[in-house]
Amino acid sequence: MQPYVVVMAGGSGTRFWPASRRGRPKQYLPIARGKVLLRETIDRLGGWVPWERVLVVSAQSQRELVRACLPELPPANLLAEPAARNTAPAVAWAAFEIARRDPTAGMVVLAADHVIEPPDAFRRSLQAGLAEAETSGALITFGIRPTHPATGYGYIEVGSRVAERGGIPVHAVARFVEKPDRARAEQFLSSGRFLWNAGIFAWRADAILAAFRAHLPVVLAGLERVRSGAELDALWPTLPSVPVDTAILERASNVRTLPIDYAWNDVGSWSALPEIATPDAQGNYAFLSGGARLIAHDASGCVAYGEGEGLLALVGVKDLVVVRAGNALLVCPRERAQDVKKIVEALERDGAREFL
Amino acid sequence: MQPYVVVMAGGSGTRFWPASRRGRPKQYLPIARGKVLLRETIDRLGGWVPWERVLVVSAQSQRELVRACLPELPPANLLAEPAARNTAPAVAWAAFEIARRDPTAGMVVLAADHVIEPPDAFRRSLQAGLAEAETSGALITFGIRPTHPATGYGYIEVGSRVAERGGIPVHAVARFVEKPDRARAEQFLSSGRFLWNAGIFAWRADAILAAFRAHLPVVLAGLERVRSGAELDALWPTLPSVPVDTAILERASNVRTLPIDYAWNDVGSWSALPEIATPDAQGNYAFLSGGARLIAHDASGCVAYGEGEGLLALVGVKDLVVVRAGNALLVCPRERAQDVKKIVEALERDGAREFL
Numbered sequence: 083m084q085p086y087v088v089v090m091a092g093g094s095g096t097r098f099w100p101a102s103r104r105g106r107p108k109q110y111l112p113i114a115r116g117k118v119l120l121r122e123t124i125d126r127l128g129g130w131v132p133w134e135r136v137l138v139v140s141a142q143s144q145r146e147l148v149r150a151c152l153p154e155l156p157p158a159n160l161l162a163e164p165a166a167r168n169t170a171p172a173v174a175w176a177a178f179e180i181a182r183r184d185p186t187a188g189m190v191v192l193a194a195d196h197v198i199e200p201p202d203a204f205r206r207s208l209q210a211g212l213a214e215a216e217t218s219g220a221l222i223t224f225g226i227r228p229t230h231p232a233t234g235y236g237y238i239e240v241g242s243r244v245a246e247r248g249g250i251p252v253h254a255v256a257r258f259v260e261k262p263d264r265a266r267a268e269q270f271l272s273s274g275r276f277l278w279n280a281g282i283f284a285w286r287a288d289a290i291l292a293a294f295r296a297h298l299p300v301v302l303a304g305l306e307r308v309r310s311g312a313e314l315d316a317l318w319p320t321l322p323s324v325p326v327d328t329a330i331l332e333r334a335s336n337v338r339t340l341p342i343d344y345a346w347n348d349v350g351s352w353s354a355l356p357e358i359a360t361p362d363a364q365g366n367y368a369f370l371s372g373g374a375r376l377i378a379h380d381a382s383g384c385v386a387y388g389e390g391e392g393l394l395a396l397v398g399v400k401d402l403v404v405v406r407a408g409n410a411l412l413v414c415p416r417e418r419a420q421d422v423k424k425i426v427e428a429l430e431r432d433g434a435r436e437f438l
Numbered sequence: 439m440q441p442y443v444v445v446m447a448g449g450s451g452t453r454f455w456p457a458s459r460r461g462r463p464k465q466y467l468p469i470a471r472g473k474v475l476l477r478e479t480i481d482r483l484g485g486w487v488p489w490e491r492v493l494v495v496s497a498q499s500q501r502e503l504v505r506a507c508l509p510e511l512p513p514a515n516l517l518a519e520p521a522a523r524n525t526a527p528a529v530a531w532a533a534f535e536i537a538r539r540d541p542t543a544g545m546v547v548l549a550a551d552h553v554i555e556p557p558d559a560f561r562r563s564l565q566a567g568l569a570e571a572e573t574s575g576a577l578i579t580f581g582i583r584p585t586h587p588a589t590g591y592g593y594i595e596v597g598s599r600v601a602e603r604g605g606i607p608v609h610a611v612a613r614f615v616e617k618p619d620r621a622r623a624e625q626f627l628s629s630g631r632f633l634w635n636a637g638i639f640a641w642r643a644d645a646i647l648a649a650f651r652a653h654l655p656v657v658l659a660g661l662e663r664v665r666s667g668a669e670l671d672a673l674w675p676t677l678p679s680v681p682v683d684t685a686i687l688e689r690a691s692n693v694r695t696l697p698i699d700y701a702w703n704d705v706g707s708w709s710a711l712p713e714i715a716t717p718d719a720q721g722n723y724a725f726l727s728g729g730a731r732l733i734a735h736d737a738s739g740c741v742a743y744g745e746g747e748g749l750l751a752l753v754g755v756k757d758l759v760v761v762r763a764g765n766a767l768l769v770c771p772r773e774r775a776q777d778v779k780k781i782v783e784a785l786e787r788d789g790a791r792e793f794l
Contacts, residue, residue, distance in 0.1 A: 100751065375790075379780040393766040393793045395456065395781045398774035402755070406767050410749040411760070413769055418754035424735040425751045434731075437749045 085212050086187055087131045088176040090281070091120050091140040091148060091194035092163055096426040097351045097419075100410035101387055104438050109194035110147050112371040113355060113387075120194040121151045126201040130209075137161060137179065138194075139172040164318040169281070170329040171321045174294050174301045178309075181287040188216045189290075191283040197358045199345040210247035211284035211340045218245070220338040221293060222284040223255070223331055225277025227343035231267035234350070236260055236279040236327065238339050247340070255337045258327065277341055279327060280348065290330070297333045298322070352403040353419035355385045366396070374406065385416060410437050441568050442543055443487045444532040446637070447476050447496040447504060447550035448519055452782040453707040453775075456766035457743055460794050465550040466503050468727040469711060469743075476550040477507045482557040486565075493517060493535065494550075495528040520671040525637065526685040527677040530650050530657045534665075537643040544568045545646075547639040553714045555701040566603035567640035567696045574601070576694040577649060578640040579611070579687055581633025583699035587623035590706070592616055592635040592683065594695050603696070611693045614683065633697055635683060636704070646686070653689045654678070708759040709775035711741045722752070730762065741772060766793050 094107045102108050114122035124136060133154045140148050142162040148155065161175050173191060180187050190208050198204045211222040225238045241254030258279065262270060270276035294302050304321050308314050322329070331337050347358050359367045365382035374388030381396035387405040388394045394406055403419055405412040414422060429437050450463045458464050470478035480492060489510045496504050498518040504511065517531050529547060536543050546564050554560045567578040581594045597610030614635065618626060626632035650658050660677050664670050678685070687693050703714050715723045721738035730744030737752035743761040744750045750762055759775055761768040770778060785793050 100749070377781055377784055379777060379784070380774075391765060393456070393790075395766060395768045395770075395778075397768065397770035397777050397781060399758070399769055399771060402769065404767070404769050406762075409747060410751060411762050411767055412751045412753065413755055413758065413760050414751075414753035415755060418736075421735060421753045422751075425733055425753060428733055428735070434749075 084135055084187075085131060085284075086135045086137060086176075086180045086184075086189040086287075087124075087127065088137045088139065088173070088180075088189055088191045089120065089123055089194050090169060090172060090191060091138050091144070092166060092172060093193075093195060094141075094166065096423050099422050099426050100412055100437065101389065101405055101407040103408070104435075105143060106147060107144070107195075108349065110144075110151065112389075113349065113369050114197055114358070116371065118151050119197070119349070120148070123192055123194050123196070124152065126198065127205060127208075128201060130205055134159070137176050139163065139176055140194075141166060164315040167318065167321050167323040169326045170294075170298060170324045171301050171304075171318070173283075173290065173326045173330075174298070175305060177287045177290045177294070178302070178305045181291055185288055187287050188212045189285060189287055191281070193281045193348070195349060196280070196282075197345075197347045197349055198342070203344050204342070206248055207250060207340060207342055208282075208284060210250040210252075213247045214245060214252050214338060214340070215284045215286055215289065218336075218338070219286060219289045220336045221289060221331060221334055222252075223279060223327075223337060223339050224282040224284070224342050225339045226280045226346045227341050228271050228276060228278055231264060231271045232278065233261055233264055233267050237262065237267075237270050237276045238279050240275050240277060240339060240341075244338060250340050253339050253341075255331075255339050258332045277339060280342070280346065281327070282342070283326075283331075289336070293330050293334045293336075298324070298329050351419040352385055352387075352405070352414070352422065353416045355387075356383075356416075370394075383416070440491055440543075441487060441640075442491045442493060442532075442536045442540075442545040442643075443480075443483060444493045444495065444529070444536075444545055444547045445476065445479055445550050446525060446528060446547060447494050447500070448522060448528060449549075449551060450497075450522065452779050455778050455782050456768055456793065457745065457761055457763040459764070461499060462503060463500070463551075464705065466500075466507065468745075469705065469725050470553055470714070472727065474507050475553070475705070476504070479548055479550050479552070480508065482554060483561060483564075484557055486561055490515070493532050495519065495532055496550075497522060520674040523674065523677050523679040525682045526650075526654055526680045527657050527660075527674070529639075529646065529682045529686075530654070531661060533643045533646045533650070534658070534661045537647055541644050543643050544572045545641065545643055547637070549637045549704070551705060552636070552638075553701075553703045553705055554698070559700050560698070562604055563606060563696060563698055564638075564640060566606040566608075569603045570601060570608050570694060570696070571640045571642055571645065574692075574694070575642060575645045576692045577645060577687060577690055578608075579635060579683075579693060579695050580638040580640070580698050581695045582636045582702045583697050584627050584632060584634055587620060587627045588634065589617055589620055589623050593618065593623075593626050593632045594635050596631050596633060596695060596697075600694060606696050609695050609697075611687075611695050614688045633695060636698070636702065637683070638698070639682075639687075645692070649686050649690045649692075654680070654685045707775045708741055708743075708761070708770070708778065709772045711743075712739075712772075726750075739772070 109120040139161045237259040239256040241256035245252040366384045369387040373391040378396040383401040385403045403414045465476040495517045593615040595612040597612035601608040722740045725743040729747040734752040739757040741759045759770045
């Protein structure tokens with residue numbers, strides 16, 4: 083039985099402004115070995131799943147971007163949401179579509195904007211989780227082994243070991259924990275019993291649909307009305323905007339987890355780019371596409387992002403983020419990258435749509 | 439008798455890269471109250487001299503730039519050099535042309551790329567120097583009162599006071615001194631007897647031509663051959679490439695000097711821009727043209743130069759030079775601005791003409 087892969091590519095965000103804009107979120111940035119994250123998300127699978135079994139859930143406004151990045155994707159496999167409703171409706175839609183084709187098919191759900199290395203280990207984890215899901219009917223959430231006391235992620239407390247698949251342990255989930263404060267995050271890290279909840283899942287289509295039926299039936303009812311002829315554009319905005327984690331997984335009893343204990347990065351901001359790249363000879367991290375060039379004199383530790391024909395010249399600076407993208411440039415210390423949102427907020431206040 | 443004004447606008451240089459390029463040197467940058475330096479050089483005169491009596495000496499390659507900046511300039515008043523030969527041939531050409539129209543006319547010679555404030559004081563100084571030159575036949579070099587022990591300028595040692603014009607003392611020149619080392623520059627500054635030699639002059643056309651005849655006759659001979667039909671393009675490169683200061687003024691006996699003891703700035707590099715501008719509310723120095731915009735969050739002391747539609751966003755940075763011009767951007771600490779030439783040199787080595 084061949085599985086399906088569902089890529090969640092509807093996200094939006096401002097943390098990579100000015101490279102990411104309203105119409106072009108992070109998953110379309112060429113920061114993963116020169117490829118856009120969405121493309122790399124699928125290439126990472128190494129052809130494990132054929133394009134006919136790849137589904138991408140994205141926003142209607144991003145339809146052309148998806149097509150440009152994934153020309154191989156069959157048009158029917160692009161599920162374009164009329165409005166952002168968080169992950170639960172998107173997952174339900176994908177499962178609903180897969181079940182229509184193959185009711186008991188396994189499916190893995192991936193985020194379009196993570197970097198995970200090495201790809202073959204990741205594939206083995208997905209296959210192990212899928213084997214567990216297909217056999218047991220469990221809902222699998224992959225958990226990232228924490229590397230630091232992060233306060234920006236939800237955590238999974240690992241329960242008893244229930245199986246092993248391909249040498250990878252499968253555990254029950256003791257509980258889900260919302261984003262903790264720093265002290266609790268440190269406890270979680272030192273306990274060794276917690277994983278980050280990263281939005282990577284595996285399950286059978288019938289199993290996740292059963293869970294929706296039990297815990298969020300309104301979404302399935304909506305999808306059935308669309309199948310019966312209701313307008314997707316009218317119906318979709320009426321669905322609850324909730325994450326699949328809290329709406330389904332935290333309520334379901336048959337949830338299990340497998341650890342991902344190799345390099346995972348959700349590339350949360352400009353300051354994360356050095357974590358997913360190799361520095362050049364001068365110690366700068368260059369992300370250049372479309373003819374962009376970098377020249378540095380006595381500059382190091384900088385993240386230099388350039389798109390399109392043009393030159394970034396750095397002289398005597400250290401640990402800066404320097405971005406040249408479209409009609410804007412950004413200069414910011416690496417450790418202040420989270421403040422890029424202040425610029426976006428100011429532009430929104432000013433109504434400066436041409437830069438958003 | 440109305441004077442002529444000659445603006446020396448043939449300079450080239452790399453210190454304002456990437457705003458200044460091979461075909462567009464500093465005098466064409468819009469950094470003087472939003473105007474290009476060349477334009478401001480003439481506007482600073484406040485209409486004192488009509489356009490028919492303004493001559494601009496520039497390079498043939500800059501002809502269109504001059505026309506764009508100075509549409510009022512009569513075409514015959516643009517003296518376009520086929521090659522750069524330093525200032526002596528340029529001054530001789532202007533004097534030769536003025537003498538043809540009015541042999542004993544007074545003329546002032548200005549550099550196209552200085553900022554001088556306030557304009558009315560400057561005009562009064564020019565008028566005083568010109569009055570002295572017209573009456574006595576002397577060659578007047580205006581000297582800038584030093585504000586710091588600069589090692590980048592030549593100095594004039596002031597001799598005895600010989601006259602006063604419009605309340606401004608006129609002195610003999612004791613001697614010219616080439617760029618001194620730091621220790622000598624400090625002596626010069628503390629002595630109070632030295633002025634910077636800044637390339638601002640006043641004289642009668644016949645007086646400077648007589649000085650050329652005495653000290654650099656080959657240039658006048660060349661100009662006469664052109665008048666008799668020789669090709670300017672062929673002749674000009676054969677003239678000696680020497681500054682008028684060393685070739686003429688240091689050898690002439692009738693040289694006098696008037697002090698300019700108000701704000702003068704030759705805008706030598708990006709780091710000089712704060713000296714000629716007012717900081718904005720956050721303490722940044724914005725030089726924006728053609729629709730460029732600046733937005734800063736917790737950034738101060740930065741020189742932000744932008745040309746054309748586009749946004750410069752600065753977050754959490756201090757005392758940087760950030761330039762967005764054409765197909766390049768530069769990020770550099772203010773105190774490292776002199777190292778911009780390292781970038782230009784590297785681009786020249788690489789043959790990257792598109793950025794030069």
